[in-house]
Amino acid sequence: GAGVSQSPRYKVAKRGQDVALRCDPISGHVSLFWYQQALGQGPEFLTYFQNEAQLDKSGLPSDRFFAERPEGSVSTLKIQRTQQEDSAVYLCASSPRQGQGSYGYTFGSGTRLTVV
Amino acid sequence: KNQVEQSPQSLIILEGKNCTLQCNYTVSPFSNLRWYKQDTGRGPVSLTIMTFSENTKSNGRYTATLDADTKQSSLHITASQLSDSASYICVVNGAGNMLTFGGGTRLMVKP
Numbered sequence: 384g385a386g387v388s389q390s391p392r393y394k395v396a397k398r399g400q401d402v403a404l405r406c407d408p409i410s411g412h413v414s415l416f417w418y419q420q421a422l423g424q425g426p427e428f429l430t431y432f433q434n435e436a437q438l439d440k441s442g443l444p445s446d447r448f449f450a451e452r453p454e455g456s457v458s459t460l461k462i463q464r465t466q467q468e469d470s471a472v473y474l475c476a477s478s479p480r481q482g483q484g485s486y487g488y489t490f491g492s493g494t495r496l497t498v499v
Numbered sequence: 500k501n502q503v504e505q506s507p508q509s510l511i512i513l514e515g516k517n518c519t520l521q522c523n524y525t526v527s528p529f530s531n532l533r534w535y536k537q538d539t540g541r542g543p544v545s546l547t548i549m550t551f552s553e554n555t556k557s558n559g560r561y562t563a564t565l566d567a568d569t570k571q572s573s574l575h576i577t578a579s580q581l582s583d584s585a586s587y588i589c590v591v592n593g594a595g596n597m598l599t600f601g602g603g604t605r606l607m608v609k610p
Contacts, residue, residue, distance in 0.1 A: 387542070425503075425588050425600035426543070474542055482596025484530055490542030 385409075387491035389475050395497045396465045404460045404494045408477030415458050416483060417450055418474040420493070426474055432458060433481055465498045472496075501526040503601035505589050511607045516579055520604045522572040522589030530592040534563050534574045537586040537603070546574070546587075579608045 388407040396402050408415050413434055418426035419442075429448065431439040434455035443450070447465075452458040462469055472495050478488040503524045512518050524532070531550045535543035547556045547563040549572070555564045560577045576583055589601040 423508075423603075423605065425602045427600070428598075476542075483598040484592035484596035486548070488545075490544070492540070492542045495540070 387475055387477050387489050389473075389491040389494050391494060392492065393495050393497075395499060398466060398498055399464050400498075401461065401463045402465055402496065404462075404473050404496070406458045406460070406475030406477075406491060408456065408458070408475070409479075409489060410456075412477035412479050412487075412489075413455075414478040414481055414483070414485075415452055416476045416478075417458070417460050418476070419444075420472040420474055422471075429460070429473075431483070462496075465496075467498050470496055470498045501591070501593055501599045503589055503591050503599050505587075505601040505604050507604060508602070509605040509607070511609060512579055514579060514581055514608050514610050517575065517577050518579060518606065520574045520576075520587050520589075520606070522574070522601055524570050524572070524589070524591045524599070524601075526570075526591040526593040526599050528594055529567060529570075530596070532563075532565055532572050533590040533592070533598075534561070534572075535588040535590060537588060539585070543588055576606075579606075581608050581610060584608045 415432040417429040420426045428442040430450045432452040447463045449461045472493040474493045475491045506521045534546045537543040549565045562575045565572045586603040588603040
């Protein structure tokens, strides 16, 4: 596709439920990033993939958060045993080169997760 | 610690008026600075990217300035429109080609 696609757009989960959020990056983009954006705040870095390798997961808030990109294209962010503080918009971005700062770095529209 | 601070946190203006949003950063080394517009329910979209040597860059009614000496940037919006209502996020590209995000300014343009 022409842009970064995320699904679902909205997800309501009961506390304790597991959720999986999907990101389809722009075709050919080697770098993929996940961010968490709380209401009224800027995006906070979660994790970074270069192709299928997860090079940085320093932003994942707990071991309940897990991300994968097994074939170097589509990525899934999984949150286990969701808690209310996990409620946020989860943004995915991809880039044609290594790192966040390259030109062509593009965000998806995000998945809004609400934990009730 | 690399930080990007934006002000004001929120702003309400009348349609047709101008406004200026501020961004101060402590990111070092510095590669470039970006301004993004984020509409409600959407991902951020790039407005401008400025490198160290650029002092000003325009994109339609949006004009960004950069003072790399004082580590300050501003985004000026001219003749605001209702569609300018959004969050504006300042982002600095620093060491390791990694980005540091500001918390954003939420702009509301009223008719």
